[in-house]
Each structure stands twice: as structure tokens, then as C-alpha cells.
Amino acid sequence: MKQRLEELKEQLNYHNHRYYVLDDPVIADSQYDALLRELEHIEQAHPEWVTSDSPTQRVGAAPVSAFASVTHAVPMLSLGNAFDESELIAFDKRVADALRAEGLLGANEAVSYNAEYKFDGLAVSLRYEHGVLVRGSTRGDGYTGEDITSNVRTIASVPLRLQGDSRDWPVVLEVRGEVLMHQADFQALNQAQLRQGEKAFANPRNAAAGSLRQLDPRITAKRPLRFFAYGWGEIQMPASQEQPDLFTQATENTGVPYDSQSAMLDWLQRLGFVVDSHRAVLSGVEALMDFYQKTAEGRAALPYEIDGVVYKVDRLDFQDVLGFVARAPRFAVAHKFPAQETTTKLIGIDVQVGRTGAITPVARLEPVVVGGVTVTNATLHNEDEIRRKDVRIGDTVIVRRAGDVIPEVVAPVLDLRPEQTELYVFPTQCPVCDSAIERVEDEAIARCTGGLVCAAQRKQSLEHAVSRKALDVDGLGTKLIEQLVDADRVKNLADLFTLNELELASYPRMGAKSAANVVKALAAAKTPTLARLIYALGIRHVGEATAKALAEHFGELAALTQATEETLVQIDDVGPVVAASIAHFFAEDHNREVLARLEQVGITPQLPERQSTAVSEALAGKTFVLTGTLPTWTRDEAKSHIEQAGGKVTGSVSKKTDFVVAGTEAGSKLTRAQELGITILDEDGLKALLGS
């Protein structure tokens, strides 16, 4: 039984590593659970055999009333920053000059750096003695932190015991790295928090910090935390592994088994830690800038947040020579991205009216630079969000601008709240057309009831209709549409097609040439596909995919306009809400009028593009759902391959789904497919099917 227990611990350790560190499990969850249960049984019979590195011992430590403090044997320092290229050049020059002064670097030789991501989480130190995790601590002030051992033990990617041959394990190893939360996990956590009437976290970093500082580890265990290793503290190797020749004199790094940052990280990876896969050894500022640029471009697509990149002199003997200044190493620098969050004053709140009448409250801000762009407006999402965050006019607020998304107000800074603030009263009438604003029960969004009477809705409907995925009319921009609507010259989509060059040229900033181009573009837009025309109408809940499904099903516009809700729900992709919205749209007189006028002005949809090319037997009429990231195809690419072969791609998994194509980070759709017993393919499987 003792032997079986050791076997089980070994196997579970291995599978945990495959799953959480390598992201490449080799057994099913149910098999893992069965092994774990077997181990639990043996341990129940023999409590004296339970050790702290047993896979059963991740959760369960008793809550504490406060964290004990921990003195770091090797301090946990911070990093100096470089905010632009000139600061980076200066850093590289300081490093090179210092090394040249010691005769360690040739006059024309460049310094090699290990470039890494700068994770936006919390620094943590994990101490292993004889291969077993004995302590986890926060950074604290760099010299003393807090003992959070019970909490770090619950993080699945933190090994309780190192991987590899135990004879190679260090006697003491302190691994340093960052604890963070993936963006998607953070969103899900926040939703759960709100459902349970708890406060939402402002960002993944705060959520990770709040989770790590729980006094009850059972709460931490429920939080989706991850650990990335990027460094080390104290290390003592077993005598057999010591490499006395690595360093000529006793330094910070005496005792380490490898001579470079990159080799040390490879080693940590072999010992079972997640180490960033994007790291690279580079030399010369140009290569560093290139790494920075590429990282900045790819940043929005990463599953976690980073706030820059870090360059560390790769050779450890060079690191030792360079040493430290104050509290930061001279051998490393953080090349930061422009901040994505900052604070500014909220001057007022206006509302914006969207295409479907949705009323969005918008914060007017004292101009502030966020993420390299000056921001004066930020969304407050809806009335409930303003209440929930308790944002008031006059407050200093945190503004966030992540990637290309619209800037948003995250929260007020309560410590800076002035005595006089003004509560915002949500309007009951549309500021543009004065129609009543309504809020349907259970919906967060309030809407202007003015429909196309409302100039704001009209402008945006027109903008939608001429957009790239709809009628695709080049040169008809927001400004011109605004002028045409304000002049009452264009009241609906059909009116656009009655514009001529001469009159267009009379609008401000329109020359004869641009007027001619607009007229030409309008003429070219008169024969859209049926799907594009349906999409252009801007029916609520009818996006590109639904428009396509409707076009394919009805084949002509007249049939669609007559369809009842009962007929509509028969179509894949169309549920009762969408069906009601479509039927309601075509029942409205003014919409029917516009359709009649569109015909008058010569809008004639082409018949749906039927795919004549190579319709594969295997795919004809089959329904696919795509989920996760595929190794080589984007989702759009996979979709177009499937459609070209006669298949159909829908958004959600149901009994009607024939295949689910799953990539990495596939979530609930994959689980649902497994529950329903639907065939699951990876990219290769899909390619094989396409080829057959």
C-alpha cells in the first residue's frame, strides 16, 4: 500500500504538471480524479503517511488571523524603468561602459540580454528545501514579506514538489516570479462576485492581490491564480552538483548551477515551473526595440496583462560585476508600456444615443494621457454601473484604456473625493429628440423610444448601412452623414441614393472630386448581396451571421418581409428574441416605406452567392462551432474554409451541431460539446475532413 501511495503521488504530480504547467494533459479529468480518490483512501487509512507535498494537500489549511512575517535571505528588489528608446540606449551604454571598464567586453562587442515579459501581477518567492515547497511569501518591502504558504499551495501551477531526479534537486531553492490572473478568469470571477452581491475587482492585478491576501486559503483555492517564474533568491546545490569554476569569487550568484539568466530559466522550467515562452536572448538596442515593438503589438491578444518587457544581462558573472544601485539591479531594466490606467477629474456626464437607441452615459474628463493617447471621454456603460461604482461628478476617477477598446471609468478614488460632489441623475428624455427613455425590466440598457424620428439614431443607422460589412460605400463618412441629416436632406437609407454630385459638392469640405467619388461609390453599392442588404437594414439582433442565414433561407427580400415569428425560429441561429425583432421590424410602416423606396431608387440585391466550388460530401449541410485558438488558422480563415466546402458555422453548441473544432484555451463550448457527445476536431482533424 505504501508503494502504491508513492506511485500515485508520482503519477498525480506528473499529470498536474502536464495539465497546469505544460497545458498538455495526457489523461482525462475523470481519470485524474479517480487516481486522486484512490490516494485519498490510502491516506485516510494511514494518516501517518500524509506528507505536505501530497497532491491531496493543496487546500485545507486552517484560516489564519494574520500573516506571519518572513525575512528574505536574498532581498526581493525592484527594477529601474526605461520609458523610451533614449532611456534604453542610456541603460545599454551604462552596462557596456561598466563591463568595458573591467575589461570584460570588447570595444565593439554588444551585451547579450535575456528579454522577458514584465507580468502585471504580484511578486512572490517560493522556497523549496530538498525539492519540497516549504514556504511562500510576498515581496513586502523587499526585505520582509508576509508568509502566504497556505495560499500559494492552492495555486495549481506551483509545484508542491520539484520535477526530475531527486538527486539533482537543490538543497535550497528560492524561486521568484509573479502571481497573476488571466483576463478571462478575471471576467468570470467578477461576474460571480456580482452575482453573489460582492464587490467586483478593478483589474486582474487587484483580483490576484486580493486573492493572495485571503486569510482563509479555501477562498484562495477558488480563485484562478497562476504563477510564472522569472528569477531566484537563495540557492544551495548538493555537493555533487556544485560547479565551483563558474565564478571566480564569492558573489550573489555563487552556488547557482548555470552561468546565464537564460540557462537558469531553462532549468526552472525543467524543475516544473511555468516560465514565459516568449523570452529571447538578444544583443544590441535595435534587437531590444524590435522585441518591445512586437510585444506591444501582440499584447492585446495575450491572455494575461503585461506592463512592459524586462531586459536582464544574460551572463550571471556580468550581473555580479554590475551589482545594484539603491534598490534595483544595474544589470536589468523594465522597458515599460505607456500606462493603461491613470486618474483624472470627472467634469460631467453626458449620454450618447446609439443606433438602436441605446443610451450610454459618457464621462467628460479633464484631458489626460492614457496608454499614449489623450482621453477626454470615457464610457460609464450604463445607469447601474454608475450606481455600483458610486461615481459622482467632481470625483477623481481611475480611467482605463486597454488596447483599442473604448476608454472606461473604472472607479472613483474615494480618498480624493471633494466635499461637494454631484450625484448624476439619469435622463428620462432623449437629449437629441426628446422622446421618452425607457428601460425594459431585467435589461441594463436604457433606450430612446424615438426610433428613426431621433436624429442620433438616424445618423448611426445610416453609418451602419454604408459600413464595410454592409453596403460598403466608400467616402461617406460620419461628418458628411451628420451634415446630410442635420440639413434634413437624408431621412433614410433610400434618400442617400438620390444624392447627386452637384449638391454634394455644396457641403462644407466636399470638393467636386470627393462628391464624384461618393456618387460613384453609391452607384456601385446598388447591387449588394441579399445578406449585406439585410445586414445594412440594421434590424436589432441581426448581425452579419444571422443576415447570411436569413438570405440563404429566404433567397429574396419579399419572402423575408412576410415571414412570421414561427417560420423564423425554424432557422438555425434564430431564437425567439431575434425572430420577434425581425417580425417587428417588417411590421413597422416606416420600415416598409423605406424598403419600397429602396426598390424605387434601384437597389436590387443579387441572389445569395451559392458556393459552386468543391462542395465536400463530408461537410455539405453540416454545422460547425469553432472555439479556442487554432494553431495556424484564424477563426475567420477556418470559417471560410468550412463555408466554401458547404458547411455552416454557428456561434453556440446545441444538439443541431455536427462538429466542434477546438483549439487551445477552448472553454465552455468544448465542455458542452463533450456533454452532448458531439464530434470534436482539432485543426488537423478539420483539415483532414476538408481534404476528404
Ligand code: IVH
Ligand atoms: S525581475 C532583481 N522579471 O516587476 C530583479 N520582475 O518592477 C527583480 N516583474 O517586483 C525583478 N515581470 O513583481 C523581474 N520578468 C520579470 C518580471 C518582474 C514582472 C515585476 C516584479 C518586480 C517588479 C519590479
